[in-house]
Every structure is written in C-alpha cells, then in structure tokens.
Amino acid sequence: MKKTIDDVLAEAAIKDIQMRYCRACDRMDFELLRDCFHPDATTEYFGTASVDEFIAVGRQTLPAFVKTTHNTGNQNVEVNGNTAWAEHYTVATHRLAADDKGPERDFITSVRYIDRLECRDGDWRILKRVLILDWTRVDPVGDIGKEPAVQAGQRDRSDPSYGLL
Amino acid sequence: MQKTIDDILAESAIRDVHIRYCRANDRRDEDLMRSCFHSDAVIELHEPLTVDAFIDMGRTVLSQYVQTWHNTGNQLVEVDGKTAWAEHYTTSTHRIAAGEDGLECDFIVSGRYIDQMEQRSGEWRIAKRKMLVDFSRSDPAPAATVSLGGQGARDRSDASYAMRLRA
Numbered sequence: 001m002k003k004t005i006d007d008v009l010a011e012a013a014i015k016d017i018q019m020r021y022c023r024a025c026d027r028m029d030f031e032l033l034r035d036c037f038h039p040d041a042t043t044e045y046f047g048t049a050s051v052d053e054f055i056a057v058g059r060q061t062l063p064a065f066v067k068t069t070h071n072t073g074n075q076n077v078e079v080n081g082n083t084a085w086a087e088h089y090t091v092a093t094h095r096l097a098a099d100d101k102g103p104e105r106d107f108i109t110s111v112r113y114i115d116r117l118e119c120r121d122g123d124w125r126i127l128k129r130v131l132i133l134d135w136t137r138v139d140p141v142g143d144i145g146k147e148p149a150v151q152a153g154q155r156d157r158s159d160p161s162y163g164l165l
Numbered sequence: 166m167q168k169t170i171d172d173i174l175a176e177s178a179i180r181d182v183h184i185r186y187c188r189a190n191d192r193r194d195e196d197l198m199r200s201c202f203h204s205d206a207v208i209e210l211h212e213p214l215t216v217d218a219f220i221d222m223g224r225t226v227l228s229q230y231v232q233t234w235h236n237t238g239n240q241l242v243e244v245d246g247k248t249a250w251a252e253h254y255t256t257s258t259h260r261i262a263a264g265e266d267g268l269e270c271d272f273i274v275s276g277r278y279i280d281q282m283e284q285r286s287g288e289w290r291i292a293k294r295k296m297l298v299d300f301s302r303s304d305p306a307p308a309a310t311v312s313l314g315g316q317g318a319r320d321r322s323d324a325s326y327a328m329r330l331r332a
Contacts, residue, residue, distance in 0.1 A: 002174075073236035073237050076184050085328055087188065110258065115328075130325075133311065135260055137306040139304075
C-alpha cells in the first residue's frame with residue numbers, strides 16, 4: 001500500500017510520543033509523561049493501571065536508580081484513520097548504586113512498547129500501552145579511570161536541555 | 166539537492182521495510198519476512214540466496230537462540246526515481262541458552278544491511294541485500310530477576326499481534 005503524506009505526518013507524531021516518553025522517564029518529567037497519554041488511557045506493566053496510577057509508580061520507582069537512559073531504535077507504526085498501532089524497541093539502562101548486592105552496575109532491559117493510539121482533536125496520544133520485557137542483563141560498570149570531561153545530565157528541569165527550549 | 170515530499174514518502178516506506186525485517190526475525194514471522202523482498206530478490210549474508218532459501222536458512226538459524234533482538238539505529242536512504250540505496254545499522258542480540266556454567270550468553274552483532282531497493286507497482290521492496298558484520302562480541306548475561314511487563318513470544322502469540330489493527 002502506497003504511503004500518503006497524511007500517513008507520514010501521523011507516523012511522525014506517533015514516533016515523537018515515544019521520544020517524549022523516553023525523555024520524560026529519564027528527566028523524571030511527569031508532566032511530559034502525562035502528555036503522552038489520553039486521560040482515559042491504560043497501561044499494562046504490572047497489571048492494568050490508569051495514567052495516574054502509572055505515574056505514581058514511576059515517581060516511586062525511578063528515583064531508586066542513579067540514572068536511566070531509554071534509547072529507542074525500531075519504531076513500527078501502522079496508521080488506520082484516527083487509530084494506530086505501534087511497536088517501539090527500547091533499550092532502557094538503569095544505573096544501580098553500589099549496595100549489599102554488588103558494586104555499581106547497569107541493569108539493562110530490552111523492552112518493546114506495544115501501543116494503541118488515537119487521534120483526538122488532531123492530537124495523537126496513547127490509549128493503551130503494553131510493556132513486553134524481552135530480555136535483561138546486569139553488567140558491572142567497570143572503572144574507566146576518570147569521568148569524561150563533558151557536562152553531566154540531570155534528572156530534573158535543571159538538565160541543560162530545558163534551558164535551550 | 167533539496168528534498169521533495171516524494172523523496173520523504175519513499176524514504177519512509179524504505180525505512181519501514183527494514184524495521185519490518187527486524188520484527189520478522191524476532192517474531193519468526195515468515196510471511197512478514199517475505200513481504201520485505203521482491204520475489205526475485207537476492208540476499209547475500211554469506212553467499213547469494215533466493216528469498217525461499219534465505220527464509221529456510223533463517224528458520225534453522227533463529228531456532229538456535231532463546232531470543233533475538235534486531236534493533237536499528239542509523240538508516241541512510243538515497244532515492245533515485247524507482248530505485249534506491251539504503252544502509253541500516255542494526256545491533257542484533259542473540260540470547261544463547263545457559264551452558265555448563267549456568268550462564269546465558271548474548272552474542273551481539275553490529276551489522277550493516279546494504280540494500281538495493283526497487284519500487285514496483287507502487288511498492289518499495291528489497292531487490293538485493295548484503296549484510297556486513299562490523300563487529301561481534303559474546304557477553305555472559307547474568308540473570309536479573311524482575312517482575313515487570315509481559316513476556317515476549319517468538320510467534321503470533323506475542324501480545325503485539327492481538328493489538329494490531331490490520332490482519
């Protein structure tokens with residue numbers, strides 16, 4: 001089936017949502033996280049949750065990590081009028097501080113987000129999101145000698161990316 | 166040279182083909198795999214193969230792993246009328262079942278797929294594909310226990326199928 005410019009515009013908006021979702025997690029920006037979803041959306045990560053419940057879990061779990069990066073590769077989007085399906089491949093790396101279970105380490109999860117999306121009043125957002133955890137691994141951080149001489153990211157609005165908005 | 170809307174439409178269709186190729190491997194969806202290629206396509210991973218021979222080989226190779234994950238970053242596409250060239254960077258992680266040491270292992274391949282694409286009857290598909298391996302590594306994969314998310318499946322029982330809008 002030949003693509004139209006409308007397909008590509010819808011796909012671009014839908015792909016952006018996933019980029020914003022990743023940014024929202026990594027900067028712990030819960031307003032941005034909420035914006036990814038319609039108010040009546042549901043998520044299935046640990047059973048079915050409303051947007052409020054899902055955000056409450058995020059507020060609780062994300063601070064347990066030293067930092068996170070959610071990096072998305074494949075984005076498969078199929079648009080059908082005002083609804084769409086999407087599958088996003090994301091490698092989420094969670095840095096864990098040294099504790100009684102081991103030294104500093106990265107908990108790496110390779111996940112797929114499966115979405116049903118709807119366009120309401122011209123605005124594409126997620127209506128249902130299912131998380132599939134394909135595989136995980138835990139890697140020691142190792143000693144790189146010294147920190148790279150590049151500015152560090154922040155997990156809140158003091159991150160330099162906000163200053164350039 | 167300035168891009169046109171037609172360039173963007175073609176590039177988008179071409180990028181999608183490779184993303185579907187990745188999904189086809191990881192879900193072992195042979196219909197989806199076949200849809201990435203023109204029927205007379207040639208696929209060269211080790212030696213040139215027809216689409217049928219490539220799918221047969223994939224069935225054997227993929228079944229050796231517990232899990233595969235073909236994840237794509239760079240996608241460079243150059244369109245010239247009804248033909249195009251594309252290069253896709255894909256990191257493929259192949260999870261190998263635990264051996265005598267009790268550890269699973271990830272065989273990680275950083276590869277590039279180089280394509281000659283053709284648009285026939287309005288549809289972009291691969292006419293010729295070469296796969297190049299830039300580096301590979303094998304890393305033991307210490308298990309992590311998490312109770313998060315659903316489990317993926319390498320067939321149509323994967324939750325992603327039930328949520329699709331198209332058959």
